Structures are given as structure tokens and as C-alpha cells.
Amino acid sequence: METTAVRRRLTWQAAAVTSIARETASVVTIELEPPDWPGHLAGQHLDVRLTAEDGYTAERSYSIASAPNEQLAITVERLENGEVSPYLTEELRAGDQLELRGPIGGYFVWEPTDDSPLMLIAGGSGVVPLRSMLRHRLRAGSDVPARLLYSSRTLPDVIYRGELDQYGDGVRVICTLTRSQPPGWTGYSGRVNTAMLAETVWPASQHPLAFVCGPTTFVEAVAENLIGLGYPSERIKTERFGGT
Amino acid sequence: MDAVDGNAIGGLLIDVFGTEMTAANSTCGTCGTGRPVAELVVYRRAPGTVVRCRTCGSVLMVFVKVHGVTCVDLDGLASLSQLVARGDS
């Protein structure tokens, strides 16, 4: 089904929460059924609005975790001192309604019509929109070669771990754990740095398209390094989630 | 609190401009650098949203919501251009 052109305004709609699955100790994936969802592209996000009984409202944006044409889902990380994320990760239940609007975003999107080698680099919950891209690639039957370099604090913090373990030859998933590694860990350790990127990313000569998402400082350090490795700036798409 | 980028104000920009704008090209009125709106520096924890040039730091856009009405200042931009939608979101 064709996605409809978005010339209409974004309107809020109350979506039914159909399931909440725990991904890690502080992260959940929420499946949603909005009454009038126009479809979305991999990498887009939606806005969520909560309303308290006294009329007070709080809005936040969350990247869409599902591929286009899959059941709509968002993945939310509970932030310490957060106002909205503690509610979404601890209070919200299946059967509740959640007001949302979307999809939003036209820059940080990937479509399988682009056959450049895909370089996805994620810090923490920055993996969410990139996971949507990988799921879309799979469902679309694309054979675009893809790599995901994913930085997390510890192994239990790796979101979608089981799913990422399943990717075969077409998608190389490289994890680095920055805070601690389990015994026998064969992945990378420590923060993403120039040396790690030089070893793991598609060479610039292959004209890859990079998507970098995560905390602001992470994104900026990675983008700067990619430029140093010869990636043209217009081939690096960035989405910053803000630090704490 | 770190700044974010133009992706974070995608919804606000649709409210103001009536269409997706994060992929639109912006030109800084001070230093002339062009880049997609998504790559601009966004400060949104202030009493309003301030969007700055990533190259020279000049203020390009300010959005303040007062009693439900959004006040928009685009003075710092030399230009903002959007390709005609291809029919997808």
C-alpha cells in the first residue's frame, strides 16, 4: 500500500497500547495501534503526549522501532530524573491509550532503493531507528551489505540482543561494551574511537551511507572520525539524542 | 545539557511550516554555510527553542510558544529551501 503524501497537518491521535515488552532493565518496546496511521519510513520518529488530570501535558519524541508495514512500535529507555520515560517504562500497561502524532522526519531515513553499503553506528538507545532500518532491509528482501557498530555499557544493556545475534552474512553486527565485559567476551571493549572505526566501518572508497545515532557527544565524535576516514559529510546522517 | 539537532524539532517544524522540514536546506545569514535543517544545532531546554548554525554559532531560528501561539523568528537565516515532496512522508 502506497504511503500517502504528507501535506496534511500532523494531528494527535489516541493509540491503543497492545503490548509492552521489556528489552533490558531500563528499556521497553511498546506496540501501538493508532486508528489512523499513514505508514512510516525506517528512521522516522513519532511524538508522544501525556496529559495529567490537571491538564498539564508533557511531550517527547521517540524513534520508531518497527519496520514500515509492521505493527507500529517504539522503544523507550528510562532516563534517570525523566518525566515521561519513567511513566512509559514502568506505569503504562497494555490496554491503555497513548496519544501520539507522526511519522516525523525526512532526513534520517533509509530506503532500500539506495544500494550503497549501509554503515549504521549506534550509541545506547540510538540503536532504535537503526533497528527499524535493518528490519526494513530484511523484510524488503534487500541485499545491500550492512554493518552495525553498536556501543553499550554492558552486555545486559544491549537492546534487541537476541534479534541482532540472528543476523546472517548480509549484516555484520559489531558490539562494543564500554563499562564491563563478560568472561570470554570476543567483541570490542571501550568507547568507539578512531582505531575501532578504522577496523569496522565500510571503507570510504565503497561509497557507503552512514547513519549515526545516540547521545550528542557520541554522535559528534563518531561523525568527526568518519570524516577523518574519508567519508564525505553529506554521506553521514546524524541524529543526536542529547546527553544528560 | 547537550544540544541536539534539527531532527528533534521535526514535529515543531511541521506545525510551523505545514510540511516536513528536517531535510530542507538552510543557509546561514551570517557565514553563508548551507546544511540540512536536521544538522543544525538545537537548544530546546531554554524558555524557547533556539536553532544555531553549526559552523559559526549564529542564531538562525527561534521558536517560542506563548499561550498556545508559536512565535517564529527566522531572521538569522539567509534562506530555507525545501524540495517538492516526492509523495512519501
Place this chain on the structure above:
Amino acid sequence: MSPVSRGFRGRSRVPAEEEDRVPPGQHVTKDFPVLSAGPTPHTPLPEWTFSITQGGDTLKSWTWRELQALPAETVTVDIHCVTRWSKLGTQWRGVPVDTLLDQVAADAPYVLAFCDGGYTTNLPTEDVTGGRAWVAFGYDGEPLPPEHGGPARLLVPHLYFWKSAKWVRGLELRDHDAPGFWETYGYHMYGDPWKQQRYAGD
């Protein structure tokens, strides 16, 4: 009104014993949120000055050393941000604005605070005098951190905290009240939290 989200309460309510210290529409926070409209400036102290100006002329200027040599006070005040958080019992150290304005012969009904990075905010002169305002360089017993306005910020706790301009470099004396940065976009010219004067017309 949009549908109520079951079980959503927003930030915590104000404890009963603090109710009379918290203006309407505010919640109390234990942390100290950092709100900025731009990157944190870093002026080296040997280059830093605080000036009183009028009509384009500098009437008086203090270097960092000269400011530190002035009599300073330690005060404990409650602060209220227009974004709805209040922080009670904050401790600051600084030079009263009275001390600075007393050294200048000129007089004017209004001031415009100006800062590194270009931020400005306007106030009536009587709201920065009479012991109601400081140029503050210490917070909680330590030098004021850059993200909170260090080396020095204006401190005017009886008004919304956007008037307590971070990275302040001086006050311009003015005959007329001219809107500063946020006031230009619709924030209230005066900003009394007890009257919820957040926006123009409130």
C-alpha cells in the same frame, strides 16, 4: 483538553511544608537543570570585565580582580524558573549590584543586562537594587560552574530566573524599558513568579 493519560502525574507535587515558598504552577526540584540558548562561553578571567554603560559610553568597569576585591555576601535564596521548576535554599556568593551602581554617578530607571554569547534581559533598576540582586560568582560554596553561568551571573531571585542572566558582563542604564532576548519573543517584561507573569499580557 487532550485525553488524560491514566496514572500520569507529571513532576512531583510540592510538599506541604514548602507550599508557601513555591509560586503557583511550579514544582520543586532537587537537582539544578541547565537551560541554555547557546553554547557555554569561556572568557578567560584576565580578559573578563563587568561594565556599567549608558548611551554607548562605559561609565565604570571592573576587572575580575577588582570585582573580587569588593565586599561580597553569601546569601541563601529560592529560585524559580519559568519552565516550572523551583529550587529552594540555594546558596550564592556575590557582590550586591547596589555596590556596583553606587560607584557610578549616573542614574536611570531601567537596566539591560548584557552577556557573553549575546544574551540580554531587561529589568527596572529598582529590582536590581535595595539588596535584591547580585553579581554572583559562587554557588554552593564553590566557584560558579560555567554551565550555570560562571564565572559570574546576575542573580535576581525575586523574579523568574531568566532574568538572572548567565555569563553577565554588564548593565546598560536605560531611560526606557527595552525587551531583552526572551522578552522580545513574548516573555513578560517584568516576570514576577508570584503573579505568574510568564508571558506578555499575563
